[in-house]
Amino acid sequence: xxxxxxxxxxxxxxxxxxxxxxxxxxVGMGFANTKHMEADDYICMACGYFEQYLVDxxxxxxxxxxxxxxxxx
Ligand SMILES: [Zn+2]
Numbered sequence: 001x002x003x004x005x006x007x008x009x010x011x012x013x014x015x016x017x018x019x020x021x022x023x024x025x026x027v028g029m030g031f032a033n034t035k036h037m038e039a040d041d042y043i044c045m046a047c048g049y050f051e052q053y054l055v056d057x058x059x060x061x062x063x064x065x066x067x068x069x070x071x072x073x
Contacts, residue, residue: 001042001051011046018055025054029067035060 001007004014020041027035037060039052054061 001044001049002053006044006047006049008049009044009047011044013045014042015045016040016042021050021052027054027061027064029061029063033067037061 001014005012006014018040019038020043022039022041025037025039027037029035037054037056039054041050041052043050
């Protein structure tokens with residue numbers, strides 16, 4: 001999707017905007033510990049599929065691996 005091609009229908013009519021769909025997300029890291037995150041939003045104009053990618057994950061959420069459960073385990 002970031003490349004400009006929809007992974008669902010193959011269209012290249014994909015548009016992106018930072019915080020285009022929502023002004024941000026609150027990510028829970030534990031009691032009284034939350035992070036406000038922005039996302040880059042991608043929408044396919046052909047089929048309506050959309051994706052979101054949080055911005056600055058590696059710096060802002062560097063503590064997340066010790067707070068969240070690793071997927072697939
Ligand atoms: Zn599509």
